[in-house]
Amino acid sequence: xxxxxxxxxxxxxxxxxxxxxxxxxxxxxxxxxxxxxxxxxxxxxxxxxxxxxxxxxxxxxxxxxxxxxxxxxxxxxxxxxxxxxxxxxxxxxxxxxxxxxxxxxxxxxxxxxxxxxxxxxxxxxxxxxxxxxxxxxxxxxxxxxxxxxxxxxxxxxxxxxxxxxxxxxxxxxxxxxxxxxxxxxxxxxxxxxxxxxxxxxxxxxxxxxxxxxxxxxxxxxxxxxxxxxxxxxxxxxxxxxxxxxxxxxxxxxxxxxxxxx
Amino acid sequence: xxxxxxxxxxxxxxxxxxxxxxxxxxxxxxxxxxxxxxxxxxxxxxxxxxxxxxxxxxxxxxxxxxxxxxxxxxxxxxxxxxxxxxxxxxxxxxxxxxxxxxxxxxxxxxxxxxxxxxxxxxxxxxxxxxxxxxxxxxxxxxxxxxxxxxxxxxxxxxxxxxxxxxxxxxxxxxxxxxxxxxxxxxxxxxxxxxxxxxxxxxxxxxxxxxxxxxxxxxxxxxxxxxxxxxxxxxxxxxxxxxxxxxxxxxxxxxxxxxxxxxxxxxxxxxxxxxxxxxxxxxxxxxxxxxxxxxxxxxxxxxxxxxxxxxxxxxxxxxxxxxxxxxxxxxxxxxxxxxxxxxxxxxxxxxxxxxxxxx
Numbered sequence: 001x002x003x004x005x006x007x008x009x010x011x012x013x014x015x016x017x018x019x020x021x022x023x024x025x026x027x028x029x030x031x032x033x034x035x036x037x038x039x040x041x042x043x044x045x046x047x048x049x050x051x052x053x054x055x056x057x058x059x060x061x062x063x064x065x066x067x068x069x070x071x072x073x074x075x076x077x078x079x080x081x082x083x084x085x086x087x088x089x090x091x092x093x094x095x096x097x098x099x100x101x102x103x104x105x106x107x108x109x110x111x112x113x114x115x116x117x118x119x120x121x122x123x124x125x126x127x128x129x130x131x132x133x134x135x136x137x138x139x140x141x142x143x144x145x146x147x148x149x150x151x152x153x154x155x156x157x158x159x160x161x162x163x164x165x166x167x168x169x170x171x172x173x174x175x176x177x178x179x180x181x182x183x184x185x186x187x188x189x190x191x192x193x194x195x196x197x198x199x200x201x202x203x204x205x206x207x208x209x210x211x212x213x214x215x216x217x218x219x220x221x222x223x224x225x226x227x228x229x230x231x232x233x234x235x236x237x238x239x240x241x242x243x244x245x246x247x248x249x250x251x252x253x254x255x256x257x258x259x260x261x
Numbered sequence: 262x263x264x265x266x267x268x269x270x271x272x273x274x275x276x277x278x279x280x281x282x283x284x285x286x287x288x289x290x291x292x293x294x295x296x297x298x299x300x301x302x303x304x305x306x307x308x309x310x311x312x313x314x315x316x317x318x319x320x321x322x323x324x325x326x327x328x329x330x331x332x333x334x335x336x337x338x339x340x341x342x343x344x345x346x347x348x349x350x351x352x353x354x355x356x357x358x359x360x361x362x363x364x365x366x367x368x369x370x371x372x373x374x375x376x377x378x379x380x381x382x383x384x385x386x387x388x389x390x391x392x393x394x395x396x397x398x399x400x401x402x403x404x405x406x407x408x409x410x411x412x413x414x415x416x417x418x419x420x421x422x423x424x425x426x427x428x429x430x431x432x433x434x435x436x437x438x439x440x441x442x443x444x445x446x447x448x449x450x451x452x453x454x455x456x457x458x459x460x461x462x463x464x465x466x467x468x469x470x471x472x473x474x475x476x477x478x479x480x481x482x483x484x485x486x487x488x489x490x491x492x493x494x495x496x497x498x499x500x501x502x503x504x505x506x507x508x509x510x511x512x513x514x515x516x517x518x519x520x521x522x523x524x525x526x527x528x529x530x531x532x533x534x535x536x537x538x539x540x541x542x543x544x545x546x547x548x549x550x551x552x553x554x555x556x557x558x559x560x561x562x563x564x565x566x567x568x569x570x571x572x573x574x575x576x577x578x579x580x581x582x583x584x585x586x587x588x589x590x591x592x593x594x595x596x597x598x599x600x601x602x603x604x605x606x607x608x609x610x611x612x613x614x615x616x617x618x619x
Contacts, residue, residue: 049508072514085361085504086559
């Protein structure tokens with residue numbers, strides 16, 4: 001998945017200035033950055049939700065020339081939060097993914113997707129009665145149902161997630177991030193907007209650090225998540241350490257009053 | 262088959278509401294058949310038509326009076342009631358799916374008023390049209406005008422109340438009030454311009470009534486209503502997807518703009534036809550989809566056909582009440598549906614308090 005020269009103007013302000021973005025299949029690519037840096041805008045431009053100038057390629061095809069159902073067969077997009085207009089049950093919501101993708105014949109997929117996101121037995125609950133974190137996982141199950149197989153006819157499919165762990169407890173954050181790794185390990189591509197830099201360091205193959213509408217740094221977590229990069233973009237000192245056993249970076253933010261200088 | 266519809270309970274075994282919805286369809290077909298027979302047999306001229314129906318079923322000759330009452334008064338009225346009831350309920354359900362809100366209804370948000378304005382214009386101003394056009398459009402002038410009136414009002418309403426794929430309920434209802442008021446005022450001006458003959462045509466608009474049912478009206482409304490109902494299966498999946506929001510619906514492969522266009526045309530056609538032949542009949546479009554969602558859920562694949570069936574039955578029942586409570590005089594049917602429907606509308610508001618952006 002590639003994006004060239006993406007520019008987005010919302011109102012009078014230029015939110016993205018000529019962003020070039022690449023994500024490879026078989027990898028988890030995380031987009032991080034402070035509030036207002038343009039991460040969600042970049043994701044929404046690349047998924048065609050907002051008008052943009054530039055070009056977006058998915059499996060080397062220009063998305064502008066693809067019909068909604070062709071795109072739906074190639075990529076699933078999980079929104080940040082979704083309110084549902086009518087009293088649908090959880091299973092009915094997940095089934096909306098079944099009719100969308102290539103897997104209409106496989107009726108058991110919605111139940112298996114619910115199992116994957118840790119919602120076994122929730123099928124007949126009313127979506128509106130669930131907590132925010134549970135609703136978010138229902139939406140992920142719906143998207144997983146839509147693109148159940150990471151590779152179809154040799155072509156990778158794409159899981160595009162907007163803050164997939166935003167309202168999840170730490171246990172389910174791992175459930176969801178494990179799912180993304182599983183999807184990429186089987187050949188699919190994952191692009192996720194992330195807030196939690198520690199989870200990003202643990203699960204992402206590539207990190208794209210956004211700042212004020214452009215890409216400040218990109219590459220492996222080790223190369224992007226550095227003291228200097230983070231201090232510059234987030235505007236506060238974020239000392240980066242590495243785990244002793246495999247060198248994965250992690251952040252240990254310190255409150256001002258307790259900071260060791 | 263059971264007549265009770267089980268609601269899904271927490272932790273219960275999987276209940277597939279699609280199966281329940283199909284069972285409900287069978288029940289509703291039976292209900293419509295029953296109300297149809299009752300509606301033919303029951304009226305101001307007494308119960309003698311029970312006998313006529315039995316005679317007819319047995320292949321015996323009918324008396325001339327019975328024959329006129331049955332074939333020229335009650336049968337067209339029955340057909341019109343079915344067409345109008347189905348149209349109102351389905352256009353309510355489609356509009357609610359489109360606006361992602363159970364309170365959207367052509368009668369409440371000014372679409373019926375817009376259709377009514379166009380229909381009144383056609384009646385009053387139609388005389389000024391060149392005869393060639395009048396001959397060409399014939400009986401369809403009023404329903405076709407009502408269609409365009411409904412279409413225009415729906416488009417205006419959607420433009421005003423929807424920003425970036427999200428519909429503001431407050432804006433929609435307020436815009437509906439404004440649209441309804443404007444259409445009402447313009448209609449009032451036209452009523453002043455009307456001559457006595459046209460006034461007679463216009464009197465039934467105020468409250469809505471099936472009393473003017475003729476075969477001509479049935480024939481004029483049938484193709485438009487059928488066209489509007491025929492698209493329902495093709496937009497059901499799209500309307501289900503729209504419940505997720507426009508962007509998410511698009512990501513599931515739905516051509517959102519196409520679903521919106523078809524829905525708006527279908528609502529305009531069904532509302533226009535209903536208003537053109539029966540005037541403004543309120544609340545069927547709110548009550549019927551709401552009851553069905555309570556019973557078998559919001560899946561539009563079953564909601565739309567079931568709404569057509571229940572809407573037709575309910576309107577026939579309301580019509581039976583309208584023409585018998587003060588017999589031999591007749592209540593406008595709009596009064597009956599409002600008395601039954603307005604409390605349901607308030608009940609929905611009460612239950613939704615604070616939820617979903619109200």
